[in-house]
Amino acid sequence: MARQTRRRYAPIENYAAIGNLRTIALVGLDGAIDWCCFPYLDSPSVFGALLDADKGGRFQIAPARQDFDAEQSYFEHTNVVNTRMSTGAGSFDIVDCMPVSGDLAGCGFSKASPEIHRFIRGIGGEVDVELIWEPRFDYARGDVAFKRISGGVLARSGSQVLSLGGIPGDIQVIHTEHGPSLRARFTVSSGDEFSIITRWRSTNTRTEVDRCRRTINRTIDAWRSWVHKSTATGSRGWAGDYRDLVIRSELALKLMSQADTGALAAAATTSLPETMGGVRNWDYRYAWIRDAAHIARSFFALGHIEELDCFIQWAEHAPFLNGHGDDDLGIMYPLHPSTGMAEIELDHLEGYRGSRPVRVGNEASEQLQLDIYGELLGAVHERLRLEDRFDSEISPFLTSMADQACNRWRQPDFSIWEPRNGPCQFIYSKFMVWVALQRACELHQQGFIGGDSARWRAEQTKIRRWIDRHGYNEDVGAFVQIAGTDHLDAANLLMPIYGYLSVDDPRMQNTIDRTLAELTQDDLVYRYHSPDGLPGQEGAFVLCTFWLVDALTLSGRLDEAYQIFDSLADRTNHVGLLSEQIDPSTGEFLGNFPQAYSHVGLVNSALYLADAEGRECPVGVGGTESLEELSVPSVVV
Numbered sequence: 001m002a003r004q005t006r007r008r009y010a011p012i013e014n015y016a017a018i019g020n021l022r023t024i025a026l027v028g029l030d031g032a033i034d035w036c037c038f039p040y041l042d043s044p045s046v047f048g049a050l051l052d053a054d055k056g057g058r059f060q061i062a063p064a065r066q067d068f069d070a071e072q073s074y075f076e077h078t079n080v081v082n083t084r085m086s087t088g089a090g091s092f093d094i095v096d097c098m099p100v101s102g103d104l105a106g107c108g109f110s111k112a113s114p115e116i117h118r119f120i121r122g123i124g125g126e127v128d129v130e131l132i133w134e135p136r137f138d139y140a141r142g143d144v145a146f147k148r149i150s151g152g153v154l155a156r157s158g159s160q161v162l163s164l165g166g167i168p169g170d171i172q173v174i175h176t177e178h179g180p181s182l183r184a185r186f187t188v189s190s191g192d193e194f195s196i197i198t199r200w201r202s203t204n205t206r207t208e209v210d211r212c213r214r215t216i217n218r219t220i221d222a223w224r225s226w227v228h229k230s231t232a233t234g235s236r237g238w239a240g241d242y243r244d245l246v247i248r249s250e251l252a253l254k255l256m257s258q259a260d261t262g263a264l265a266a267a268a269t270t271s272l273p274e275t276m277g278g279v280r281n282w283d284y285r286y287a288w289i290r291d292a293a294h295i296a297r298s299f300f301a302l303g304h305i306e307e308l309d310c311f312i313q314w315a316e317h318a319p320f321l322n323g324h325g326d327d328d329l330g331i332m333y334p335l336h337p338s339t340g341m342a343e344i345e346l347d348h349l350e351g352y353r354g355s356r357p358v359r360v361g362n363e364a365s366e367q368l369q370l371d372i373y374g375e376l377l378g379a380v381h382e383r384l385r386l387e388d389r390f391d392s393e394i395s396p397f398l399t400s401m402a403d404q405a406c407n408r409w410r411q412p413d414f415s416i417w418e419p420r421n422g423p424c425q426f427i428y429s430k431f432m433v434w435v436a437l438q439r440a441c442e443l444h445q446q447g448f449i450g451g452d453s454a455r456w457r458a459e460q461t462k463i464r465r466w467i468d469r470h471g472y473n474e475d476v477g478a479f480v481q482i483a484g485t486d487h488l489d490a491a492n493l494l495m496p497i498y499g500y501l502s503v504d505d506p507r508m509q510n511t512i513d514r515t516l517a518e519l520t521q522d523d524l525v526y527r528y529h530s531p532d533g534l535p536g537q538e539g540a541f542v543l544c545t546f547w548l549v550d551a552l553t554l555s556g557r558l559d560e561a562y563q564i565f566d567s568l569a570d571r572t573n574h575v576g577l578l579s580e581q582i583d584p585s586t587g588e589f590l591g592n593f594p595q596a597y598s599h600v601g602l603v604n605s606a607l608y609l610a611d612a613e614g615r616e617c618p619v620g621v622g623g624t625e626s627l628e629e630l631s632v633p634s635v636v637v
């Protein structure tokens with residue numbers, strides 16, 4: 001158990017994530033839901049204490065005393081979390097979930113309004129408990145009024161309403177300078193059970209312990225039925241000793257899905273800082289073509305064909321969102337057509353631990369990033385390489401993407417890292433256009449798409465000549481970030497992974513070694529050290545660390561690969577989740593959380609290591625306990 005003290009901001013790594021394939025809530029070890037947006041992941045926050053401990057609003061259930069002990073774990077192979085809290089007088093569990101049920105594969109999941117179920121049960125002794133419920137609508141910009149009704153309380157702000165039912169004990173409403181705050185105190189004794197539910201756009205405050213238990217069990221069953229399609233999950237599956245880490249990553253990635261649209265978000269949060277107290281604070285609650293393609297390909301590797309198909313269908317229609325035409329592929333799109341992406345600063349919020357500004361929207365949406373063509377065509381190519389099934393209606397779209405890549409590859413762009421001082425001639429962007437054209441030529445040869453493949457081949461040759469001339473710096477002894485510079489870029493580690501260059505090429509081995517020497521600290525890899533138009537230094541990038549593992553694995557340098565992979569696996573938090581970045585000196589999580597890219601990297605590295613050792617991939621079965629059977633939650637990691 002970890003000692004918990006009530007404080008303004010908990011460490012980012014202290015949270016678990018729950019969700020319903022529409023939105024996500026972060027549940028802290030201290031029993032506080034400090035981040036949740038309703039009704040969608042990219043909607044304004046309703047509980048936003050993560051970005052302003054005083055104004056943002058939270059939903060907390062915890063011992064009334066200042067200090068207590070807590071441990072937290074997921075029900076095995078689910079996104080349902082259990083937090084056990086203990087004092088010297090006793091202990092109790094809180095089971096948190098957002099209900100889902102049925103078949104979670106692909107798109108088309110129920111559009112029911114989101115709910116958060118918090119099921120409390122006494123384990124031993126007696127504990128005095130305090131409940132705090134303080135919704136703050138629209139990033140704490142809306143006025144909130146509470147109304148007591150039979151069975152609970154309603155919070156209203158304009159047309160928005162949130163209900164709370166099942167509140168034990170006497171209710172007290174305190175009016176603060178930031179809005180009303182509901183407080184309730186009650187005692188949890190051994191064997192007690194309470195069901196507390198908050199519902200979006202509902203005046204329903206009904207709660208029943210038995211009904212809540214059944215809902216949680218249906219949710220547990222739904223997650224397990226989905227996850228166990230994976231060829232990694234068997235006791236002898238390819239994930240081997242990393243099985244639980246891979247499954248947790250698989251489940252974390254599924255939380256990023258918008259089941260009604262097929263969009264895949266890059267992360268669950270906005271404005272968690274890459275530098276504590278700094279300005280590198282971005283909104284990642286959107287679907288980047290690149291990130292979404294990586295997520296979808298990870299799903300496919302884990303046996304979830306429907307999820308990759310949903311991504312491809314979404315990508316085909318994405319250019320029509322926010323005014324883009326089918327001849328103009330953007331780098332990112334909103335999760336839902338009604339959501340804008342214009343970047344604004346919320347000056348009334350102090351930011352996580354004073355990290356300002358707090359941003360919603362993302363200015364990068366207007367950038368040119370050439371790698372997206374390689375990511376998109378690569379995802380389709382992967383789908384068809386393993387299963388010869390193709391929707392011919394998407395063929396003109398893919399042909400258009402290959403032609404766009406041909407037309408644009410000479411232009412400077414902002415690359416995968418979206419600096420604020422571009423555009424430049426990034427080497428990574430050029431080789432990813434080469435990847436796009438190579439995949440397009442193969443799709444054309446196999447009869448899946450039309451188009452001028454002779455032109456695509458000719459442009460491929462020109463791109464390779466350009467990279468040979470400008471990409472490798474003999475003085476540095478590595479491929480560099482930008483033509484004519486001497487700065488390294490961890491993204492270039494992907495060259496052999498995408499088949500652009502043999503890993504045995506001396507230039508590639510030199511690039512790996514220079515990355516180890518110059519971008520790596522305590523087995524963690526920085527993206528780059530070049531100027532990017534922003535002040536301050538960011539943390540090490542989790543995905544880049546996994547890329548280094550992959551490059552070392554393909555090189556046959558398995559001892560080095562395992563050392564770095566195991567070191568990073570040990571840095572996952574108490575429930576197996578990862579943020580975007582990590583401070584190598586302190587181990588502190590930085591950046592948005594949970595970060596899809598980080599979990600994509602974990603899945604891919606585990607797969608490369610398994611392949612290097614020749615592990616087979618039988619289909620497995622998983623956990624069996626239900627809410628009734630569980631007395632001590634299974635620890636996932």
